[in-house]
Amino acid sequence: MPNGTRVASVEEVPEVGSYLFTVGDRHSTDREVILVTCDETPGVRAWINTCPHEFQRLDRGDGAAMRDGEVICPKHGSMFDACSGECDNGQAAGTTLPRVEIAVSDGAVYLVDEGYTYRHEGGVDDDGPGSTSHLSF
Template identity: 60%
Template structure:
């Protein structure tokens, strides 16, 4: 879908703890939220849902909860490695977050994943079909 890199943000726009949320259109026309998380040497991008329950967003609009280089699911506490997306504990143990390809060049993060197209910064509005959440936990 993407014909070339699409500028998303400066690396400095991605919080050191938390996430930067944006929305993409996938090849099938559906929309999906994606989070950028800061790594010691760059950024990683993951689709914004827990592998245990795909209707559970990791970033609900105020940044994903993170601890010691891991992204936490706010419902069950599963912890995903921010670099690899792999979960080794909790209800999502053995699962890996869905990666979205990005690059960093001269301090600018760009979407390079040919399977999706950047739509806008921020998440999908709940009245646009994004499932709500049944949890009110925050970290």
């Protein structure tokens, strides 16, 4: 068993779509992470749930859109390889999804990235104001 926190079983990660969970970073800021299937060993990858082109959630709570082994940004349609995180098309071309280190053992996925602490299954609780600023100048 890896040194880390169990996140989910491999069976809980959909073949098309994503499994969403929340971590805390070194500054205690909550961040969303998605688990997606990948054709390369160990069969699952973890990425920060944000398009690097423009702050946009890839999984808005009902699974990330995917096609042919790529995660699709819902805003601009850029596609990220599920295994490498790299994008070679659309407005996000040349960017890579930020990776979160995981390990797979005995059919379970473990968070082993020392930069993050597992918080809970699902996304960040968005009870506060949205991304629209309420400031006036």
